[in-house]
Amino acid sequence: MADTAAAAEDAYWTGEARSAVRHGLVLVALLLGIDALSDQLALWRALLWVALGALLILVLLPARISATADRLTARCLWREHTVRTDLLVSVRCVDGVAHRLVLRDEPGGRVEIDPRVLVANPALWRLLDDAARVSAERGLLLCGGTALRRLARQVDAELARTVFRVSGLR
Structure with a gap:
């Protein structure tokens, strides 16, 4: 049987997690920027965009293997x-x-x-x-x-x- 001390994990998980966060933050920045340029920026809209960005991060975040x-x-x-x-x-x-x-x-x-x-x-x-x-x-x-x-x-x-x-x- 294999050595029980052997262990490994996904070496690319950190980069993929960073990428998921980056995508979520870019989405929030774009949406806030569009709202700011169109003079429609309001607190409730900003909170909505932040929630949408957080949801995107949760969807894109990979499992850690x-x-x-x-x-x-x-x-x-x-x-x-x-x-x-x-x-x-x-x-x-x-x-x-x-x-x-x-x-x-x-x-x-x-x-x-x-x-x-x-x-x-x-x-x-x-x-x-x-x-x-x-x-x-x-x-x-x-x-x-x-x-x-x-x-x-x-x-x-x-x-x-x-x-x-x-x-x-x-």
Whole structure:
């Protein structure tokens, strides 16, 4: 089994959170600027624009993903969802407007994450993949092998592109 001291988290979360805040602040500044230029600025309108900007920040703020050798956790603003990756029973890719990876474990835990987080963070992917292999060896992971193989190909391709880019071969 994997080393229990191993841990990883989304290295890009801070930048994405900053971007969400920046987008919300730009929206508020634009709306306040339009109101000021049209001489319609009032306290109630300013409060409305600030509330709208805050709502945009909440919508855009990504979940903070972290993993250990046997757990994957997604921390949202008010909730935390954890799944035991060494006890996975299913992994599904849900396609739609936003692609999601849904992981379920034997005790009933459920986590939904954006697969791009795993592609962008090979350390997170390695911990998940190692634990999923343990689940498969135990006979628990009956649904999700195809989704994990497809994700493994994406992670490998992105890692190869990064190596070529850093080495100057591309």
